[in-house]
Amino acid sequence: MMIHTNNYILNIKELWDDVPEEYLSHKERYENAIKKAFIVLKVLRQLHTGNIQITDHRTPTNVYSIQDGIFRNVNPLLIHIGLFWSTIAAQASTEQQAEWLQPDSSMIGTYVQTELGHGSFIRGIETTATYDSTTDEFILHTPRLSAYKWWPGGLGNTANACLVMAQLYINGTCHGLHIFLAQIRDFDTHKPLPGIKVGEIGPKMGFNTADNGFLGFDNHRIPRTNMLMKNVQVLRDGTYVKPKHDKLTYGSMLLTRVTLISDLAYQLSKAATIAVRYSAVRRQSPIKSNEPERQILDFVSQQHKLFITIASSHVYRVVGLWMWNSHKRVTADIHEGNMGQLPELHALACCLKAISSRDASALVEQCRLACGGHGYMMASNLPQIYAYTTAAVTYEGEYTVLLLQTARYLVKFWRLAAEHKPLPQNFAYFEDYIKKNFEQWRNSPEGIIEGFKAIVAGKTKAAYDTLQCNLRNGREFEEAWNMASVQLTNASEAYARSLLCEVFWKETVQLSTKVSKSLAIVLEQLAELYLMYWALEKHGDLLLYSTISRNDIEALQSRYEELLALIRPNAVGLVDAFDIRDEVLCSTLGAYDGRVYERMMEEASKSPLNEDVVNESFHKYIRPVTMKNKL
Numbered sequence: 152m153m154i155h156t157n158n159y160i161l162n163i164k165e166l167w168d169d170v171p172e173e174y175l176s177h178k179e180r181y182e183n184a185i186k187k188a189f190i191v192l193k194v195l196r197q198l199h200t201g202n203i204q205i206t207d208h209r210t211p212t213n214v215y216s217i218q219d220g221i222f223r224n225v226n227p228l229l230i231h232i233g234l235f236w237s238t239i240a241a242q243a244s245t246e247q248q249a250e251w252l253q254p255d256s257s258m259i260g261t262y263v264q265t266e267l268g269h270g271s272f273i274r275g276i277e278t279t280a281t282y283d284s285t286t287d288e289f290i291l292h293t294p295r296l297s298a299y300k301w302w303p304g305g306l307g308n309t310a311n312a313c314l315v316m317a318q319l320y321i322n323g324t325c326h327g328l329h330i331f332l333a334q335i336r337d338f339d340t341h342k343p344l345p346g347i348k349v350g351e352i353g354p355k356m357g358f359n360t361a362d363n364g365f366l367g368f369d370n371h372r373i374p375r376t377n378m379l380m381k382n383v384q385v386l387r388d389g390t391y392v393k394p395k396h397d398k399l400t401y402g403s404m405l406l407t408r409v410t411l412i413s414d415l416a417y418q419l420s421k422a423a424t425i426a427v428r429y430s431a432v433r434r435q436s437p438i439k440s441n442e443p444e445r446q447i448l449d450f451v452s453q454q455h456k457l458f459i460t461i462a463s464s465h466v467y468r469v470v471g472l473w474m475w476n477s478h479k480r481v482t483a484d485i486h487e488g489n490m491g492q493l494p495e496l497h498a499l500a501c502c503l504k505a506i507s508s509r510d511a512s513a514l515v516e517q518c519r520l521a522c523g524g525h526g527y528m529m530a531s532n533l534p535q536i537y538a539y540t541t542a543a544v545t546y547e548g549e550y551t552v553l554l555l556q557t558a559r560y561l562v563k564f565w566r567l568a569a570e571h572k573p574l575p576q577n578f579a580y581f582e583d584y585i586k587k588n589f590e591q592w593r594n595s596p597e598g599i600i601e602g603f604k605a606i607v608a609g610k611t612k613a614a615y616d617t618l619q620c621n622l623r624n625g626r627e628f629e630e631a632w633n634m635a636s637v638q639l640t641n642a643s644e645a646y647a648r649s650l651l652c653e654v655f656w657k658e659t660v661q662l663s664t665k666v667s668k669s670l671a672i673v674l675e676q677l678a679e680l681y682l683m684y685w686a687l688e689k690h691g692d693l694l695l696y697s698t699i700s701r702n703d704i705e706a707l708q709s710r711y712e713e714l715l716a717l718i719r720p721n722a723v724g725l726v727d728a729f730d731i732r733d734e735v736l737c738s739t740l741g742a743y744d745g746r747v748y749e750r751m752m753e754e755a756s757k758s759p760l761n762e763d764v765v766n767e768s769f770h771k772y773i774r775p776v777t778m779k780n781k782l
């Protein structure tokens with residue numbers, strides 16, 4: 152059968168709610184989500200086996216996007232699909248993959264790494280996997296409360312299997328973190344297996360259908376062959392065969408960080424669509440006193456809030472794809488035994504994941520605020536998009552922790568530059584900065600990109616100098632590093648911003664040669680707006696580290712305001728071009744037809760508090776007090 156994914160899925164009635172999700176209890180929400188998850192899983196399996204085929208073009212983001220509409224929240228199988236299978240595909244041996252990656256597998260899995268006591272510092276993970284050569288098994292064990300696994304999505308009620316990150320022990324020697332496949336619930340009854348304590352962690356700010364859970368092992372035995380053995384092996388006699396690089400086990404985090412950039416682009420496009428469409432419908436006060444009330448989109452300050460969101464969505468889409476391609480290249484190299492590009496990919500993924508999640512959540516919140524009071528309604532969908540987006544600042548590597556990873560990379564290159572050693576081409580600007588080869592400031596995208604590189608160099612130098620000073624004062628390296636950590640994270644943020652500007656500008660210029668002239672003009676305006684916005688946001692840094700002058704900043708401000716005016720006529724067209732269906736957007740404020748007030752009233756009528764003309768609480772609680780007072 153040939154289908155169009157969107158149309159096919161959108162026509163499955165059971166996937167759509169009569170009662171808005173917000174009116175359900177915690178338990179009902181989960182049960183509703185899991186019902187839908189398995190309808191979707193069935194379709195995905197049919198796609199996989201070829202029983203149905205699709206006619207539309209699929210990218211990782213638009214497959215995901217349909218799910219956003221169906222769940223309004225999170226698919227409880229998100230980690231099963233997004234992390235469990237992909238980790239097996241990336242880290243299991245060929246034989247293990249043949250056994251486990253069956254389309255009709257009974258396994259519903261999750262990725263179990265974080266513990267109550269340890270999230271960021273994963274070397275501190277306490278769960279153990281001890282090899283017992285007499286039975287050819289690993290014994291998984293949770294030694295204390297802080298070692299309980301805590302957070303994994305789908306673990307609470309749904310998963311019957313999981314990939315567990317645990318410290319590997321063989322004959323009393325710890326070999327560090329490794330990944331093991333463990334069954335945790337009976338495939339038939341779904342009851343926890345003996346030695347497994349598992350449950351759900353309770354309500355959260357968002358992700359309330361994600362079924363996040365806890366898990367403890369009481370000397371739970373699994374076969375030796377359940378350790379993921381593509382990169383590292385434990386042989387029958389207990390011999391440990393080391394991986395080619397000791398961080399290959401962290402590969403799933405790397406891949407997810409890369410994938411997240413594109414997902415955040417998509418969340419931004421949803422928020423921008425809602426806020427821009429609403430701003431075209433909403434009228435509030437005239438601009439000139441003799442005029443009718445104007446669309447709020449005509450207020451330049453409103454444009455300032457919204458157009459950067461449109462532009463940022465494009466930035467993260469472009470940079471997400473750029474990173475996806477880099478990941479593909481580096482993975483192919485690793486497959487050939489060449490690990491040379493892994494540190495760079497890790498450094499890029501860390502800072503870009505950190506900044507994209509932080510920017511996306513700030514901009515989604517900005518869109519919500521830009522919709523005034525109505526943006527505060529759940530029916531606008533902006534609160535849910537925010538709750539979802541802001542979680543990404545923490546999961547898959549917390550913001551600051553990831554920026555500090557990238558800082559390690561920057562400091563290495565600064566040290567080379569400071570010691571006048573050869574640098575790779577992409578860090579040649581460190582040497583220029585040291586030699587004070589400063590370019591004359593240019594008020595152009597290229598000039599801003601150079602300016603941002605000067606900020607990276609200046610901030611890395613400042614952090615490096617502080618680090619050295621702390622070391623000279625007799626501090627241990629780790630302590631000296633901690634003391635310099637504010638400056639180190641600042642350098643990393645600057646590095647991410649310079650990459651975002653450079654990649655986006657170059658890719659847009661290239662793309663512009665391939666599209667119509669009129670489209671090219673709009674795309675370049677958006678890219679220029681993005682660069683100008685950040686140059687103005689960071690003008691203090693530019694003044695510190697580049698040759699920009701006060702006059703240049705004033706000229707940038709004028710050009711920025713000119714760009715807002717140029718983009719205004721295309722603003723609605725630009726968000727329509729994101730092509731997000733109403734069923735997926737789930738917003739009274741952002742629907743294509745602009746019937747904002749009608750939709751708000753329709754949604755309000757679904758409130759259970761409107762079911763009875765007089766709520767029974769009146770008779771129980773209000774009347775006895777108010778009537779008594781009257782007497």
Ligand SMILES: CCCCCCCC/C=C\C/C=C/C(=O)SCCNC(=O)CCNC(=O)[C@H](O)C(C)(C)COP(=O)(O)OP(=O)(O)OC[C@H]1O[C@@H](n2cnc3c(N)ncnc32)[C@H](O)[C@@H]1OP(=O)(O)O
Nearest residue numbers: 233264270271272273274398401405410497546547548559
């Ligand atoms: C369409 C699909 C979309 C999917 C979207 C899914 C969204 C789902 C929603 C939620 C799921 C959430 C899941 C999770 O959160 S899983 C748990 C994630 N946890 C983390 O990310 C923990 C963060 N911490 C770490 O990654 C590490 O602890 C660390 C990197 C901060 C430090 O590790 P450690 O072993 O202590 O490192 P060292 O200090 O010993 O060494 C640093 C050294 O290692 C290099 N390195 C670190 N990580 C990697 C890597 N991944 N790849 C390559 N190299 C790595 C690092 O560069 C240093 O090198 P050096 O400077 O040369 O020494």
Ligand SMILES: Cc1cc2nc3c(=O)[nH]c(=O)nc-3n(C[C@H](O)[C@H](O)[C@H](O)COP(=O)(O)OP(=O)(O)OC[C@H]3O[C@@H](n4cnc5c(N)ncnc54)[C@H](O)[C@@H]3O)c2cc1C
Nearest residue numbers: 263264265269270271302303304542545546547548549551
């Ligand atoms: C919605 C959601 C879904 C999740 N899903 C999963 C999942 O499926 N599987 C899973 O295994 N985990 C999951 N997690 C857990 C997640 O990966 C961790 O919460 C995350 O890695 C951060 O770790 P933490 O909570 O221990 O924070 P902490 O590390 O305790 O961070 C707290 C604070 O300490 C600071 N800090 C910590 N270390 C340092 C340092 N070295 N230097 C400077 N500052 C530091 C941080 O910057 C932060 O400000 C999920 C989390 C959330 C919120």
